Amino acid sequence: MEKIKIAIFDDNKNVRDSIELLLNTDPQFEVVGIYRDAEDCVKKVLQSCPDIVLMDIEMPGKSGIEAVKEIKENVPHIQIIIQTVFEDEERIFESICAGASGYILKSTINQTLLNSIKELRQGGAPLTPLVARKMMYSIYQSSDKYTQQASVEYNLTPKEKEVLSYIVNGQSYKMIGFELNISYETVRSHIKKIYEKLQVASLTELVAKAINEKIV
Numbered sequence: 673m674e675k676i677k678i679a680i681f682d683d684n685k686n687v688r689d690s691i692e693l694l695l696n697t698d699p700q701f702e703v704v705g706i707y708r709d710a711e712d713c714v715k716k717v718l719q720s721c722p723d724i725v726l727m728d729i730e731m732p733g734k735s736g737i738e739a740v741k742e743i744k745e746n747v748p749h750i751q752i753i754i755q756t757v758f759e760d761e762e763r764i765f766e767s768i769c770a771g772a773s774g775y776i777l778k779s780t781i782n783q784t785l786l787n788s789i790k791e792l793r794q795g796g797a798p799l800t801p802l803v804a805r806k807m808m809y810s811i812y813q814s815s816d817k818y819t820q821q822a823s824v825e826y827n828l829t830p831k832e833k834e835v836l837s838y839i840v841n842g843q844s845y846k847m848i849g850f851e852l853n854i855s856y857e858t859v860r861s862h863i864k865k866i867y868e869k870l871q872v873a874s875l876t877e878l879v880a881k882a883i884n885e886k887i888v
Contacts, residue, residue: 676793679705679722681713681739682755683731691726691755691781698786710739714746722750724789727772729756729763737763737770744771751792755781795845795860826869826887835862837888840879 678701682688688706695701705720707713709731717725725743729736740752753774754767767775774792776784828836831852838848845859852859870887872878882888 675702676700676724676789677702677704677720677722678789679703679707679717679720679725681707681710681725681731681736682728683708684728687728687778691785694782694785701786701789710734710736713739714742717743717747717750724792725750725752726785727752727754729754729767737766740767740770740772753788753792755785791844791846795856828866828869828887832862832866832869833888835859836866836878836882839863839866840882840888 678695680688680691680703682691685708688708692703692706695703704722705716707716710727711733713734727736727739736754736756740754743750743752748771751773752771753776754772755776755778756763757778764775774788776788834852835848838851843851845856845863848854849856849859867878870878870881872881
């Protein structure tokens, strides 16, 4: 089995060591880089070649949010999970908009980190329940970019609407397939068509549009 390669960015040595120790308990993971700051983050990522980056949000010098933006601009295929002690809506929204694929709280890392990484690799967007609720609220309260009349018709099929409702509720592709008794590839096909019909390019845009326009 090909291992999932992980790079860790955190200014706290105890946290770095704890995360490395936790990841080493699962043979699916390989830690390929451990960094105490986000300076030269793109160079560090290119050197270590991770599949997933675990990024602390608050570090001396360059912040985690700034680092996420730089990494996604230069190495867009890298997936990033923000891990932090902060729970406020603004930081959550900024992180996701910067390109983070997931956001988990340090207080729950021992219980959620391993499954969050696996979920991300399966097409999900890992968020702790509290963060998910705050994220939905932030999207709903953000700009009126997607606010239109609820009567707008995107010609989604009943199955596409069903899949979209699961996405809005934070379900992974694998879980959607299980709930609807369809294959992973079928789920991906439905979501690709949903993206095209709603004319969005990211998960954040998709959820924002679905909520603000009351599509589901």
